[in-house]
Amino acid sequence: MRLIGIIGSIVSLIWVIQSCSNQGVQGSNFSQVYGKKNVTITPDYLVYHHARDKSTLHFQFNSTQVLYARKDKSQPYQSKVKIHYEAYAVDNKKELVDSSSLMIYDTVEKKVTKLINGKIDLSLELGKKYYLRVFATDLNRNNTFEKLLMVDKVNESSAQFYLIRNKQDSAIFYNNYTIDRTPVIVQSEVNKGKKIFAYQYFRSFPIAAPPFAHPNHNSFNYQPDEKHEVAINEAGKFEYLLLDTGFVHFVIDTTQRKGLTVFGFENNYPKIKNVFGMVPPLRFISSNSEFDELNNSENTKKSVDLFWLSKAGDEDRGREVIKRYYNRVQDANDNFTSYVEGWKTDRGMVSIVYGTPKSVRVQRDEEIWYYGEETNSFSLQFTFVKVDNPFTQNDYKLIRATSYKSSWYRAVDIWRSGRAYWAQY
Known part of the structure; x- marks a missing residue:
């Protein structure tokens, strides 16, 4: 079972107050969120509204992502991590409405691999949406990772009024998907005593079309x-068996579509760990006949090897380009999972083929990606508009244009020549 477990302990939690930059969301570059260059600590986050006037930011990270140091051999090892957040109203990205920090010290005699968990209380009003900028800093390395979260507290029907835990070990379910049949406990204190309806869907969805196509x-x-x-019992909980295929959508009010959705994806997701998971993402850089041959092959592994070898020319070069391509596929799964696997989405497609953008600007209900300098008219620019999707808050559609055709074919040709493409202007 691949669910995140709560392992290990936090030796001490100390609240500290930090002055805020107050630069807001409007002028910030969020490309690091997708690129993760030179970043070691990348926590998982989850916002849960456990009351109309109370919210919590849950987080966890692996101990292998942080540096444990000691002054001398007589001292124990200690990690030092600071989690800092800034909350901004969606309708005013420069208005700082709440902020705080949490220091986490983990002291051990011997380095071990474990998950470190914590939480921070949030002061956010009901009836509004917020951007939450969260900074995780490994103080021993002076290494920071920034994440931008959307907080929906418009009404009690939204997904963030629910918290899912593994029934077996009470581990928080940080992702909105599962890869096996999983019994869970779902919490929703604000909806205690109510009936909830579970709608199950078993549908298939196409992958993203090229940026110049209009499907x-x-x-x-x-x-x-x-x-x-x-x-939902009086304690605000109910049990449910999540499936490994399709998705389930929980709603309180059947006249509305907003609710909690959990998706079932193939085994090992979001990682690509077997040859069968390697074939579908090749659709972006393969011809129709090549893709048909890959899908219909009696020996899939051999066919995938031959595909990449025919492009790279030799095994060493082939291994390098395979590594780069599927690292991008996994990054797309990590960042863009919505009602489909992350690599199938518009943002997933662009990030796989073109690479990480140099800068990402967040506007109201849209993201603008720049490959090259923002002020350079020759730079490549993609605009993704947020879709009002009741199943996910992470669905963005690309504004397509025929002008992308030349850059797309240039990128695909480079991949097909056995080299990783980076769109830099």
């Missing part, structure tokens, strides 16, 4: 394939 999208049929009714 026809059929309207989604919201009629569920299966429907179950569950009671």
